[in-house]
Amino acid sequence: MMGRKTKYDELTQKVNLSLTKTAITSLDRLAERMGVSRSELVEQFARGLIEDNSDSVLTEKLSAI
Numbered sequence: 001m002m003g004r005k006t007k008y009d010e011l012t013q014k015v016n017l018s019l020t021k022t023a024i025t026s027l028d029r030l031a032e033r034m035g036v037s038r039s040e041l042v043e044q045f046a047r048g049l050i051e052d053n054s055d056s057v058l059t060e061k062l063s064a065i
Contacts, residue, residue, distance in 0.1 A: 008043070 003012030019027070031041040034050075044050045 006043075008047075012039075 003014070006012055027038050027041060031038045034041060
């Protein structure tokens with residue numbers, strides 16, 4: 001089965017990832033803040049279009065204390 005063509009002029013391909021509940025929650029929250037899907041968030045990260053957000057996650061966790 002072929003994937004959908006994306007804004008990157010490539011077809012998408014389904015993959016399975018095993019992630020912790022914490023990682024999934026973090027991905028979903030960040031995707032929501034950015035206004036994109038979880039898949040688009042991973043795509044942008046893999047393409048180097050967004051930076052590693054570990055500093056902002058750390059800041060967010062420290063702010064919650």
